Amino acid sequence: MDIPEAMTPEQIVEGLLFASQTPLRVDELSQAHESLDVDTVHSALEKLRKDYDREERAFQIGRLADGYQVLTRPELAPYLEKFESVPTRRALSRAALESLAVIAFRQPIGRIQLEEVRGVSCATVLRTLIDLELIEVTGRGEGLGRPLLYGTGPLFLEHFGLRSLDDLPRPEDLPKALGGGAEVLAEAGAAPPD
């Protein structure tokens, strides 16, 4: 089948982003046609972003992990959540969030080390996080039984809408919450995120 000449780079990029349910990287997008190079893709993305803003479309170009994806505006969430055919993402438990925070910054890390930091057993939560592909086994440690080591998994950045781990504050850089009282606790994840 001949590739019709009429398709502009914007249309190709837009079509690809629409057909994909996962973020696509610029180098991936540029493989769709020889007319596309990295620069063309970048300007097509920029043009689409402006178009969607100007026309007040229901969706935007989002940047996730190291790729781009079309996502609905957050203001539409209340309408969309009513529909069973719109897949909603479930929120993680605090146990899962805490474990992920530790794994993200201490990877590769074994279960025992994770449990030392959190002070509780983490076997179940690890299994859940693996199922959700938020973490993965990245190797084996030394020592008795050569324990499994875990690191962040393929869906980690996407789940949190992050471009990279650098978007998160490093625990070392956080202030010691000296004498902070109750607000610090609330900030630190005790309060529901909305």
Next chain:
Amino acid sequence: MDIPEAMTPEQIVEGLLFASQTPLRVDELSQAHESLDVDTVHSALEKLRKDYDREERAFQIGRLADGYQVLTRPELAPYLEKFESVPTRRALSRAALESLAVIAFRQPIGRIQLEEVRGVSCATVLRTLIDLELIEVTGRGEGLGRPLLYGTGPLFLEHFGLRSLDDLPRPEDLPKALGGGAEVLAEAGAAPPD
């Protein structure tokens, strides 16, 4: 959360068509908000159709069965095909295998039922399995959004070297969640085959 006033009927309809996994009927769309009635939805659909044509977007409003959805233009197919040939090889995760097992033994099954058995969100895993043609949509359930029902797909038997689904173990030899009886549960769960 308050429903923001700013969202227009076009934006609501567009967002829903974009994010829904199934085509939506006009009467379903009108349930998103009290401001929407059948006439408003019809004119929103018409406006979107004209917008997309005028702006030469890569997508169109498509009509399938008795509902509407956003579809990429057919002229883009060659690019998408080309794009699909970019190898994205990844082994099935355990989450995918487990879901596949549940679907194989309990088909036709909806996402919600699958998630009840597995206890975790399965949206991503379902997409992966559909992409691999290991499962397919076999029908639709009742209710808002008429949830999709899934069954094993064209490549399931081939991939696992089965002649028919009858070659799979009988349900009574399996955990209760897959249709077996309670007595055999312990036994079957104790010693997975290798």
Next chain:
Amino acid sequence: MQGRDERGISPPIPDQSTLREGSEPFVVELDKFEGPLSLLLHLIRVQDIDIFDIPLARVTRQFREAVEGNLDQAPLDAAGEFLEMAATLMKLKARMLLPRGEPEAPDEDPRAELVRRLLEYERFRQVAGVLASQEADRRLRFGRGWTPPRPPVRRERPTPGATLGDLLAAALGIRDPDPPLAHHLPRLRVTVEQKIDLVKDLLGRSKRFSFNQLVPRARKREHVAASLLACLELARRRLLRLEQTAPFGSLWIFRRP
């Protein structure tokens, strides 16, 4: 403990203000805490205690009271974690009483290791808080829910790299949900028998009809279920044939010759 949900799926995020200050002993609901470090940190923060100079006697007593008042509700392994921390606190308290320079009491403050752990844990909890708000924002944005039908492409499919053995192992490994799911089966006001009669009647009058004719849209789901079961039963008896011409298309019922 609900705070440590088995599946990592969100339980309602606990409100930690359940510890009522002012009157002693504190009333603490243990299951609002992720674990002993979380409880300890809470006791320290809510009383504005200097973390580098923890009054061990007071905090230990409060911690034990909180734990002992809740032991019957906590699952065994979680209770163990809290009890272990209580023991550690008591040991530290004892060591604080020893004069410094004794062999058992090195020069370092016996509380130093505990403080280090608490501070580390608190920082990770702050990161978890950032993750929670990132997640909340991301959950408001929905991706495309539908991949458009495209011309079928015969392409090299990625191999899932799993064997039948893997599949069966996965099947056998599935844990039944607990507690057992309460299935609310609709009490059928219509019977499959009635629907079989209806289908037979329609079949007598026309060679084919669609399933929709059988179940008007407004009908409740028990009608749909009963009708479907009736059709399946009649298909099994080879009185009719079911056909769907397109995905999502109508289901057609054909009379068998």
